[in-house]
Amino acid sequence: MNNDTNFKRYLKLDLLPTPWCPGCGNGIVLKTICQAFDELDLPKNGTVVVSGIGCAGRSAGFFDLDSVHTAHGRAIPVAEGIKYANDALNVVVVSGDGDLIGIGGNHLFQAIRRNTNITVICYANEIYAMTGGQVSPITPHNTKTLTTPNGNPDRPADIQFLFKSNNCFFARTTAYHLNHMRKCIVEALKFKGFSFVEARTMCIVNYGRRLGYKNSNEMLLHYKEFYKINDYAEALAENEIGIIKSAPRSSDGFPSA
Amino acid sequence: MTKQLFQGNQAITMAAEVAGLKFFAGYPITPASEIIHELVNKKHIKVLQMEDEIASINAIIGASLAGLKAMTATSGPGFSLMQESIGLAHMMEVPLVIVNVQRVGPSTGMPTLPAQGDVIQCIHGSHGDYFPIVFYPNSVSELYKYTIMAFNAAEESLSPVILLSDGFISHLYETIIPDRNFDIKNRTRPPLGAGNRHFTGLSHEDSVPKTSDVDNYRRLITRLHEKQQLTAQRYNYYEYLECSKDTDTLLISYGALSRIAYYFKNDFALYRPIRLFPIVEEIKIIASRYKRILIMEMNTGQYAHEIERILHREVEFIPILGGCIDLNEIKQKLYEQRY
Amino acid sequence: MIKTAPDEKPRKRKGIVHINHEYCKRCSICVNFCPVKNLEIRGQKLIELERCTACKICQRYCPDIAIEIEEIDDKTVISGESSHHNGG
Ligand SMILES: Cc1ncc(C[n+]2csc(CCOP(=O)(O)OP(=O)(O)O)c2C)c(N)n1
Ligand code: SF4
Ligand code: SF4
Ligand code: SF4
Numbered sequence: 001m002n003n004d005t006n007f008k009r010y011l012k013l014d015l016l017p018t019p020w021c022p023g024c025g026n027g028i029v030l031k032t033i034c035q036a037f038d039e040l041d042l043p044k045n046g047t048v049v050v051s052g053i054g055c056a057g058r059s060a061g062f063f064d065l066d067s068v069h070t071a072h073g074r075a076i077p078v079a080e081g082i083k084y085a086n087d088a089l090n091v092v093v094v095s096g097d098g099d100l101i102g103i104g105g106n107h108l109f110q111a112i113r114r115n116t117n118i119t120v121i122c123y124a125n126e127i128y129a130m131t132g133g134q135v136s137p138i139t140p141h142n143t144k145t146l147t148t149p150n151g152n153p154d155r156p157a158d159i160q161f162l163f164k165s166n167n168c169f170f171a172r173t174t175a176y177h178l179n180h181m182r183k184c185i186v187e188a189l190k191f192k193g194f195s196f197v198e199a200r201t202m203c204i205v206n207y208g209r210r211l212g213y214k215n216s217n218e219m220l221l222h223y224k225e226f227y228k229i230n231d232y233a234e235a236l237a238e239n240e241i242g243i244i245k246s247a248p249r250s251s252d253g254f255p256s257a
Numbered sequence: 258m259t260k261q262l263f264q265g266n267q268a269i270t271m272a273a274e275v276a277g278l279k280f281f282a283g284y285p286i287t288p289a290s291e292i293i294h295e296l297v298n299k300k301h302i303k304v305l306q307m308e309d310e311i312a313s314i315n316a317i318i319g320a321s322l323a324g325l326k327a328m329t330a331t332s333g334p335g336f337s338l339m340q341e342s343i344g345l346a347h348m349m350e351v352p353l354v355i356v357n358v359q360r361v362g363p364s365t366g367m368p369t370l371p372a373q374g375d376v377i378q379c380i381h382g383s384h385g386d387y388f389p390i391v392f393y394p395n396s397v398s399e400l401y402k403y404t405i406m407a408f409n410a411a412e413e414s415l416s417p418v419i420l421l422s423d424g425f426i427s428h429l430y431e432t433i434i435p436d437r438n439f440d441i442k443n444r445t446r447p448p449l450g451a452g453n454r455h456f457t458g459l460s461h462e463d464s465v466p467k468t469s470d471v472d473n474y475r476r477l478i479t480r481l482h483e484k485q486q487l488t489a490q491r492y493n494y495y496e497y498l499e500c501s502k503d504t505d506t507l508l509i510s511y512g513a514l515s516r517i518a519y520y521f522k523n524d525f526a527l528y529r530p531i532r533l534f535p536i537v538e539e540i541k542i543i544a545s546r547y548k549r550i551l552i553m554e555m556n557t558g559q560y561a562h563e564i565e566r567i568l569h570r571e572v573e574f575i576p577i578l579g580g581c582i583d584l585n586e587i588k589q590k591l592y593e594q595r596y
Numbered sequence: 597m598i599k600t601a602p603d604e605k606p607r608k609r610k611g612i613v614h615i616n617h618e619y620c621k622r623c624s625i626c627v628n629f630c631p632v633k634n635l636e637i638r639g640q641k642l643i644e645l646e647r648c649t650a651c652k653i654c655q656r657y658c659p660d661i662a663i664e665i666e667e668i669d670d671k672t673v674i675s676g677e678s679s680h681h682n683g684g
Contacts, residue, residue: 023624077311086448
């Protein structure tokens, strides 16, 4: 083991491979979360991972930590219950965009209001992947999915402003920008209060291929070309990734830049 | 200890505290709200008003896994919202107490009036097969006692136990002796943060999801079923009053409505399940002594069907609907049915 | 086995590729990203062509933790056999 692979201590290696499709970006996010844990040296006893339902939700079971795989959309209230029951625990939610922003959207909104000191990592693949590829709350406008055969008539939810409204932590990043993703997750974990990382990641099978991407690399290269890093901006444009600036809360030193 | 006057909902909170309640999450609803109102004033209990009943049940699942005894309280509409996660708690084996103070449904129904329309929802409200333990007391002092039993049964079975009440007994004031001398069962499983366990609603074996292993699923369901039956046996609560006169009829009732049944004790034998589910086996022996089984309940025959199923014989039932318990009406119906 | 290599390959080779074939899903992310075309999928199996420059792009992007690079000294090389040893 060296520094590059130390993160593996946070995984149940004997359960690998994951059930995800070849080229699924979820594995990249899972790995990067573990790297962030490793960077902060989070204690394995004392850290709990909670997930909802979906392809992304399956990741909870691969952490070599106590973990809870809840019902669809309910990871946040379960995580809040854990945190309010035992404040000493680090509580991290990992789930999909449909789970967290769609069916669980009200819980997300209320957790922002309560500013519960937990971290949410959203595997944002812009689609309901597990159920075959239906439109999600962050599927781009005009995109064709199983349930929007003529293109998504709606605009995607831009949730950063919800976080801004109560000085919570919000970052957007992608599976291409590995260092950036890791930095976002580390900062989110360090944040005292409610923190959320929207990690754009590729579902090649039920999304990318239908949009014309030949493979996962093309999706990764799209992230590379489309997104520009703009950390500590007041707000992120559609094609920007970064940590949004929020006023320091009395209890912590954030932001650092 | 001296007798003191308490409201039903208040008795639930006092008993919960004695039983070791440390975490409550709920959402306001008549006729259950007094429970959260009382609990917010208790020092060593964390109380959260959540955004809805879905969040409430999920928050107590989290808190319970984190090691605290946890409870929520609601009425029919909220109980309906909780159903999916009640199944989750059975699958993940999470001890919880869920209080359902019933009111008239369906839907918003008659929010301030008592009903017994959620009896079947207790055992079949969530999808799939699960085997909950359900208590339904009929007085303030019983609410006190069976709240404690519900907590104990939850710990012993590692499952969500349902305490049914109704708008009538929860709002009733009676004098009770708030006894603190109960044997309290404590948590046996280490809290979250102590290992690498995986709690999941997926079919699983030893923390590992097994989504297509048929044999494992069958083993899992059998184990959960047997566990519930085994725990339930230690909580065999019912009331049976033989009739002083010779009678061929057993009158079954429970909860609020059973209070009025005592009025007929000279004409009928009376049976009152306190542990509603799993159905107390003794009913088979008791029922065998009577030619007629008559069930009155504040729904259109929910428990009657369950009793029929377990006794393999027909029973007559009297629905008392609309939240109104009227002695004359019941008298008329009971004797009309007869002659 | 480590030995000094007198032939032409070693000058370029800076890394030994360890592929865990049980984890590898042959998604080709690494194949497409490798700047020196050191990786290939042949007969349903990911293989390396012994010209790894140890840039670790493959390791970083592999979603399945199936590929790891062992950096080696300029003048040493591990004989061909060992590069696929990490099967479990
Ligand atoms: C209450 C409920 N409704 C619907 C489903 C079916 N379902 C499973 S996963 C899923 C969508 C998951 O999408 P997302 O959260 O974006 O995760 P992904 O699969 O894309 O990683 C749905 C609708 C469910 N499990 N539960
Ligand atoms: S369907 Fe999409 S998100 Fe799900 S495992 Fe496959 S590639 Fe990943
Ligand atoms: S990226 Fe990983 S899983 Fe994909 S082919 Fe390469 S080694 Fe295998
Ligand atoms: S480390 Fe770089 S050069 Fe070596 S195989 Fe991986 S991508 Fe290719």
